[in-house]
Amino acid sequence: MKNYDSYGAEDFIQDEDFRDWVQGRSSQETFWLSFLQQHPQKQEAFHLAERFIRAASVTSDEIGEAEIRKETEQFLGKAAAYIPHRKVIREPIRSARKPSTARYRLGKRVVLAMLMVVLAGLSWYVTTESRTQLMPHLAKRSTANQLVITANDSQQPLRVVLGDSSEVLLSPKSQLRYPSQFAGATRTVYLKGEAQFSVKRRNQPFMVYTGDMVTKVLGTRFVVRAFDLDKKFTVQVLSGKVSVYKPSPNQSPNNKEVKGLILHANQAAIFEKSDGNLTKTLVTNPALTTQEADENQFVYDEVALPLILREVELSYGIPIQFDEQSFETCKITATLSNESLYEKLDVLCKAASASYEITDGQIVITRKSYR
Structure with missing residues (x-):
């Protein structure tokens, strides 16, 4: 039986069951989703380890050595700040060197070793040009705010937690592109494939770009399906309200009117890729909303x-x-x-x-x- 009460970030990272869950290969989905309710004191270590594992398995846009070094220093700062909070069992002093110092240096070496793994993974992905070709218009949008890519190559849905605590259940053979932290007037992500979104309500609109279709919400649950080989893209609303439209490249900033649809719970939008036509219908199996x-x-x-x-x-x-x-x-x-x-x-x-x-x-x- 594992003693999770003594777990720190590095323990979670080394835990095979935890790694499988973060990477979408676990059969213990219910256990890890309820873990923080049973161990609230482990929230910091839990999320630090989750971010580390995810960072080692996703790609970023093409960035230089300076940007990579900056990200590394920020991660090291967070990890170093966390280490002193680890419980240290003090033993009688047998020499001039304090045991706590030795333990601190050992912990720092563990963090540095972990960072080397991250840097190696980032370097490999940066040099792989094919992974930057997620969608044709993405390169233009990536220059102002570096994005990361999460790709689900498993056979099970992959849970992704965004910087605003919104959750995405990414279907197999799907990719999601998003900033590590949302900034600016909107929260924008880019989807290729299928995903279910549970968006936290904020004043910033949440935008999902899928080719020539945009889904805009403030906070709700919905499913977007937009595979390249599909002739149609679909948006199905599970709760709340969603707007779906095709953006116009020639639209004036002063013109707020867009041609689209407003969807409520149990409604769906169908976007025809061939002619850009949007139609409203109902989901396949409407559910009770109260x-x-x-x-x-x-x-x-x-x-x-x-x-x-x-x-x-x-x-x-x-x-x-x-x-x-x-x-x-x-x-x-x-x-x-x-x-x-x-x-x-x-x-x-x-x-x-x-x-x-x-x-x-x-x-x-x-x-x-x-x-």
């Missing part, structure tokens, strides 16, 4: 259909359009529980001799006409 709705069944006994549809609309956060007068005399008796939204609609429409279709991210219900 805890109350998730805990209760939909039980109706001779209830007017308009009342039922308004409850479904509220529970899923999806607008439902219908003519209330056409359905006000339609009474429904039904119990709906674990069915999907579309299965619920099938039951209700069958009972009311109606049909539904999805238009512009909304559900439109109409009465069937018989001739």
Whole structure:
């Protein structure tokens, strides 16, 4: 049994299970995600080790020796500041040299050895030109703020924690490009592939660039899929609100208007790469958006259909359009529980001799006409 109470940053780095988790190869995802709740005093060492392992396995833009040295000195400063906080068991002094000094020098040698590994990895990646070709327009955006690349070459989703504490679940065969710390008016990242974002709410908008499509949020959960070989890019909103648009290269800074879509929970955007067309629809399997709705069944006994549809609309956060007068005399008796939204609609429409279709991210219900 591992004694995590005595773990420092170097212990986490040497822990094979921890390294596998950081690199997306672990089967103990639940354990490490809840680790800091059980060991809050290990937060500093935990995150220092996580950043170190991630830095050794990602690339940065082409940078010179001076920039690498600067980053190294900053890392050394943080690591050196951390070492004195390690618990030292003092023994009786047997010579003029203090044991605490010897331990401090040993710890510093460990840190220097770790830094040599980082520098070796950075040097190798800097000389690999193919890794800088993530997306065509990225080189222009990288000069002002150096970015790092996290690539998921495993078969499992990879968890990435950004500088603002936002979390990204990066799908296999996907890459994310982002600054180590966000600065300026926006938080901007670049995605190639698929990822689920859980964005911390800040005053700075969070921007995800995927080719010619931009997803902009303040704080919410959503999924972006944008593989090179796909004919379409998609954005699916799990909670909150998202705007999706195609940026115009000729847009004036004074013109704030952009042509795009506003998406809410359970709505999705489809971006056609061939013509740049954006359309709004619903996600494949809409989920309940309120805890109350998730805990209760939909039980109706001779209830007017308009009342039922308004409850479904509220529970899923999806607008439902219908003519209330056409359905006000339609009474429904039904119990709906674990069915999907579309299965619920099938039951209700069958009972009311109606049909539904999805238009512009909304559900439109109409009465069937018989001739």
